[in-house]
Amino acid sequence: MSTLNIVIVGAAGRMGRTLIESVLAAPGARLHAAIDRAESPFIGQDAGLFMGRDTGVKISSDFTAALDGAHVVIDFTRPEATLQYLAACVQHKVQMIIGTTGFDDAGKAAIQAAGEHIGIVFAANFSVGVNLTFKLLDMAARVLNEGYDIEITEAHHRFKVDAPSGTALRMGEVVANALGRDLKDCAVYGREGVTGERDPGTIGFATVRAGDVVGDHTVLFAALGERVEITHKASSRATFANGAVRAAGWLAAKPHGLFDMQDVLGLR
Numbered sequence: 362m363s364t365l366n367i368v369i370v371g372a373a374g375r376m377g378r379t380l381i382e383s384v385l386a387a388p389g390a391r392l393h394a395a396i397d398r399a400e401s402p403f404i405g406q407d408a409g410l411f412m413g414r415d416t417g418v419k420i421s422s423d424f425t426a427a428l429d430g431a432h433v434v435i436d437f438t439r440p441e442a443t444l445q446y447l448a449a450c451v452q453h454k455v456q457m458i459i460g461t462t463g464f465d466d467a468g469k470a471a472i473q474a475a476g477e478h479i480g481i482v483f484a485a486n487f488s489v490g491v492n493l494t495f496k497l498l499d500m501a502a503r504v505l506n507e508g509y510d511i512e513i514t515e516a517h518h519r520f521k522v523d524a525p526s527g528t529a530l531r532m533g534e535v536v537a538n539a540l541g542r543d544l545k546d547c548a549v550y551g552r553e554g555v556t557g558e559r560d561p562g563t564i565g566f567a568t569v570r571a572g573d574v575v576g577d578h579t580v581l582f583a584a585l586g587e588r589v590e591i592t593h594k595a596s597s598r599a600t601f602a603n604g605a606v607r608a609a610g611w612l613a614a615k616p617h618g619l620f621d622m623q624d625v626l627g628l629r
């Protein structure tokens with residue numbers, strides 16, 4: 362395949378706009394279509410409007426037409442939207458990069474099942490730094506496995522609709538797996554009132570929503586006498602978008618299967 366034809370859904374969103382910029386800058390990639398909701402005020406506008414650039418691709422809501430000639434769809438939208446696009450991608454045998462967060466177990470199962478028919482990279486975070494951080498957390502949890510309280514804090518912009526972030530939850534899973542625990546059994550999502558002393562077997566989560574924070578995550582391992590903090594801070598959405606476009610190029614060689622960014626980066 363000489364040129365990768367990429368469809369961006371959620372094209373008018375924060376990530377959609379950044380993804381369009383990334384695709385236009387990526388050698389070997391072509392913006393094939395830009396999709397958003399039929400009710401979006403941006404339907405009919407050029408996909409490069411936000412950059413003051415004319416791309417020749419208009420934002421549309423006709424996803425079926427967009428799939429004609431497409432190689433891969435990149436979707437950073439909402440769980441219910443992603444699951445609709447996923448079904449169409451399976452039907453038309455088009456690969457998918459999924460960055461949307463906030464899926465329930467049924468949604469995750471649908472993505473898993475779709476991976477038997479098409480190639481999918483599904484990741485809560487497409488940045489190289491966060492994916493390295495997952496490896497560091499695995500190592501830290503295995504060493505600090507006794508006597509250390511584990512707390513995960515995340516901060517994001519005021520517009521984010523899901524909490525904790527997909528990245529924070531994945532960090533919790535990585536740490537829990539390294540300790541031989543199931544996150545579902547040991548997660549504590551916020552505390553209030555007379556909580557009693559901390560249960561040492563738990564992994565705590567705390568969420569901040571404020572201003573324009575792109576995405577900060579810290580995992581704290583705290584004992585009596587020392588603390589280790591592993592922190593990642595994103596300062597630009599380009600870090601996620603460039604990772605997603607890189608994943609799209611990587612996925613082109615895979616006929617089907619469900620992968621994540623660890624596979625793309627060779628960190629498995």
Ligand SMILES: NC(=O)C1=CN([C@@H]2O[C@H](COP(=O)(O)OP(=O)(O)OC[C@H]3O[C@@H](n4cnc5c(N)ncnc54)[C@H](OP(=O)(O)O)[C@@H]3O)[C@@H](O)[C@H]2O)C=CC1
Pocket residue numbers: 370371372373374375376377396397398400401437438439441442459460461462463484485486487488527601
């Ligand atoms: N994996 C990763 O690396 C990252 C993941 N994310 C995740 O990506 C998702 C999107 O984030 P963000 O860009 O900030 O959100 P935005 O709300 O800015 O963008 C979402 C876009 O999707 C559109 N949309 C909603 N429903 C549909 C639909 N049915 N069809 C087409 N488009 C639709 C929205 O339209 P409208 O506004 O009109 O509703 C909007 O344009 C979130 O789940 C976020 O957590 C974000 C950054 C990095």
Ligand SMILES: O=C(O)C1=N[C@H](C(=O)O)C[C@H](O)C1
Pocket residue numbers: 462485486517521525526527528529575576577
């Ligand atoms: O909504 C966002 O903005 C982000 N969402 C992702 C998440 O939920 O982990 C990734 C990133 O932190 C930005």
